[in-house]
Structures are given as C-alpha cells and as structure tokens.
Amino acid sequence: MDIRQVDLNLLVIFDAMARLRSVNRTAQAVGLSQPATSAALARLRALFDDPLFVRTGTQMEPTPRAQELAPAVRRVVETISTEILAPAAFEPATAQRCFTIVTPDIGEVSFLPPVLRQLRQEAPQVQLRAVAKPREAAAAALESGEADLAVGFFPDLHKAGFFQQGLFKTSYVCIACARNAQAPSRMTLRQFLDARHIVVLPNGREHLLDRFLADKGWRRHVTLELSHFMSLLALLPGTDLIATVPEDIATVVGRHVPLKIIELPFRAPRLDVQQFWHRRMQQDPANRWLRGLFHSVNRREPGMPLAQPPGSR
Known part of the structure; x- marks a missing residue:
C-alpha cells in the first residue's frame, strides 16, 4: 500500500469508529453527515480489504483486523493532533535553552x-x-x-x-578624565578636532558619528583606535585623551572612573537603538x-x- 494514496482523514473515521462503535456517534464526533461517514467507512473497507466493523445488535463491532489496527491508528491520530497540529508553545519557567x-x-x-x-x-x-x-x-x-x-x-x-x-533613541557625549586639566567644559570645533582622541570601532565598524564628521569634512586627531568600549576604563584615567561615545557608554564608564563631560561644538547625530x-x-x-x-x-x-x-x- 502506497501512503500517498491514503487519505489520512480516513484514519480519524477509523479511530472514532473503533472507540464509539456507532456510525451515528462517529458522524457527530468528526463533524460529518451519516451518509458521508458511511461512504468513508466503505473506503476504509476497500483500503484494508476487510469489513473492519460489522453490525452486531445495536453496535458496530470490530473485526480481528480492526482490533489489530486500532492501537496503531490511535497513536497516529494522537501524534498528529498533539504534536503536529497543536499550536507551538514556549514555557519560559521550564525551558532549557x-x-x-x-x-x-x-x-x-x-x-x-x-x-x-x-x-x-x-x-x-x-x-x-x-x-x-x-x-x-x-x-x-x-x-x-x-x-x-x-x-x-x-x-x-x-x-x-x-x-x-x-x-x-540616544546620542553621543564627549568624555575625558576628570583630572584632565586641558579639557575644557566646552570646546570649540577647532579644539575638538585638534584634541587627542580615542576612537572605538567595534569589529572594525565605523559609528554614525564617524560618518557624520566625514560628511562635514571634519577630521579628528586620532591618537588611539580600540575595538572595545570598555577599554576606556583603563585608558582614559590619568591621560589628556578624550573620547566621543554613546551616552550609555559614558554612563557605564562614569560609574567606575571619575569623568569630565565636555559639551560638543556641534549637534551630534541621534542613534536609533533597536532589536532585529x-x-x-x-x-x-x-x-x-x-x-x-x-x-x-x-x-x-x-x-x-x-x-x-x-x-x-
């Protein structure tokens, strides 16, 4: 028997008949008319070349072949219902992932x-x-x-x-060591460009600020390029270096080392922080x-x- 020739809906009819032993009750359980259920039962008999269910008194009793098939058909129907057709779910409290x-x-x-x-x-x-x-x-x-x-x-x-x-949404701020006497509270554009900068390029990626400055034709004096923002914790203190970083980085670094916030001489671009x-x-x-x-x-x-x-x- 080629499974491609089998209507799996027939297995639902078979399972209901095996449990209910009645064409009427089976029709009600599966949502079909009695003639349609009888026609499906005829197709099952032809498929398995066996009467499958025979009327005995008021009930349709299974033949030995139907009794043999019933447990396997029940497992198939339950698997399709509970594992294949059931809505996907995720339980955080018990998930191990x-x-x-x-x-x-x-x-x-x-x-x-x-x-x-x-x-x-x-x-x-x-x-x-x-x-x-x-x-x-x-x-x-x-x-x-x-x-x-x-x-x-x-x-x-x-x-x-x-x-x-x-x-x-966030933006950029300029930070320096709190003891950096050369860093004023506010810089002119010339002072900003001439200062000794630390630039952080995570994984070699330029930041929105880098493109902004390039579009303006402004070029900073870069003393040091880094791959990690957290390296600023060790490299800013005790130096005359400055760094222009996203506001969250300034907040985190400022929790660990004393910082001076320098007002930028331009309106920095805004960052849209999103999840993808x-x-x-x-x-x-x-x-x-x-x-x-x-x-x-x-x-x-x-x-x-x-x-x-x-x-x-």
Missing part, C-alpha cells in the same frame, strides 16, 4: 544586566550567549539561525527579510518571548538615561 544575541560590548553592559535579572525570575534555566559580529556577518547569523536576535545600532539590517523594533530578527523567526514562540523580554526591560522614553543597577547609589 541557550539564546544567542548579536550585540557589541556596549550592548553587553547596557542591555544584558536587566535581562539577566528578569531571566532569574521568569526563566531560571535559560542561558544567553552574547557575540559581536562584523557588519556583514550580523545579517548572515540571523538568516542562518546562528543568532536569535541582534540588539543595538544595526543600520545594515534595515532591509527586506528582517523585522525591527525600537527600544530607545529574521522573518523566519517572526512567529516562533521562543523568539517572540525573547523579543518581548528585551523590549520590556530595555525600552526607554526619550531622554531617559540608562538605569542604575540594583544596589548602586
């Missing part, structure tokens, strides 16, 4: 702490893996399923095949839950700063 998030180190220090606090309460066995990716690799990681979500500033992902959701996912994951319950979690704990109103961690003053 590792999600991969594409984000630079700014994301690790800004977005992950509140997420981890929420995970402890809502999904204690769920793990997170944060990875940094070059510009062209972030899209590929989401497309292939290597990563579940990208969180941060990813202008490259504003394209077909990807969804995005805004978290907040591939369209393959749009309806996935686990990914929907993850997106909801990141949005709920990291969404900010305009002008709202990065929250202090619990226990800090």
Whole structure:
C-alpha cells in the first residue's frame, strides 16, 4: 500500500469508529453527515480489504483486523493532533535553552544586566550567549539561525527579510578624565578636532558619528583606535585623551572612573537603538518571548538615561 494514496482523514473515521462503535456517534464526533461517514467507512473497507466493523445488535463491532489496527491508528491520530497540529508553545519557567544575541560590548553592559535579572525570575534555566559580529556577518547569523536576535545600532539590517523594533533613541557625549586639566567644559570645533582622541570601532565598524564628521569634512586627531568600549576604563584615567561615545557608554564608564563631560561644538547625530530578527523567526514562540523580554526591560522614553543597577547609589 502506497501512503500517498491514503487519505489520512480516513484514519480519524477509523479511530472514532473503533472507540464509539456507532456510525451515528462517529458522524457527530468528526463533524460529518451519516451518509458521508458511511461512504468513508466503505473506503476504509476497500483500503484494508476487510469489513473492519460489522453490525452486531445495536453496535458496530470490530473485526480481528480492526482490533489489530486500532492501537496503531490511535497513536497516529494522537501524534498528529498533539504534536503536529497543536499550536507551538514556549514555557519560559521550564525551558532549557541557550539564546544567542548579536550585540557589541556596549550592548553587553547596557542591555544584558536587566535581562539577566528578569531571566532569574521568569526563566531560571535559560542561558544567553552574547557575540559581536562584523557588519556583514550580523545579517548572515540571523538568516542562518546562528543568532536569535541582534540588539543595538544595526543600520545594515534595515532591509527586506528582517523585522525591527525600537527600544530607545540616544546620542553621543564627549568624555575625558576628570583630572584632565586641558579639557575644557566646552570646546570649540577647532579644539575638538585638534584634541587627542580615542576612537572605538567595534569589529572594525565605523559609528554614525564617524560618518557624520566625514560628511562635514571634519577630521579628528586620532591618537588611539580600540575595538572595545570598555577599554576606556583603563585608558582614559590619568591621560589628556578624550573620547566621543554613546551616552550609555559614558554612563557605564562614569560609574567606575571619575569623568569630565565636555559639551560638543556641534549637534551630534541621534542613534536609533533597536532589536532585529529574521522573518523566519517572526512567529516562533521562543523568539517572540525573547523579543518581548528585551523590549520590556530595555525600552526607554526619550531622554531617559540608562538605569542604575540594583544596589548602586
């Protein structure tokens, strides 16, 4: 028998008949008319070359062949109903899964702490893996399923095949060591360009500020290029270097080392911080839950700063 020639709906009729032993009750259970149910029963008899169910008194009793088939048919019907056709679900409280998030180190220090606090309460066995990716690799990681979500500033992902959701808008500030006597509270454009700059290019990616300055034809005096924002913790103190960084980085660095905030001589561009996912994951319950979690704990109103961690003053 070729399975391609079998109407699987017939197995539903068979299962109901095996349990109910009545054409009328079977018709009601499966939502068919009595003639349609009788016709399906005739097709089953032809399919298995056996009477299958024979009237005995007021009931349709199964033949030995039907008795032999009944347990296997029941398993098939239950499997299709409960495992194949049942809506997909994700239970955070009991889930044991590792999600991969594409984000630079700014994301690790800004977005992950509140997420981890929420995970402890809502999904204690769920793990997170944060990875940094070059510009062209972030899209590929989401497309292939290597990563579940990208969180941060990813202008490259504003394209077909990807969804995005805004978290907040932010901008840049200029920071220096609090003991840097050469750094005024406000700089002229010439002072800014001539100062000794640390520039951070995570994974070699230029920032929106770099393109902004290039479009203006302004060129900074760059003393040091870094790949990680958190290296500023060690490299700013005790030097005359300055760095123009996203506001969250200034907030985090300022929690560990004394800083001086320098007013920029221009209006810095705004950053749209968003989360991105591939369209393959749009309806996935686990990914929907993850997106909801990141949005709920990291969404900010305009002008709202990065929250202090619990226990800090």
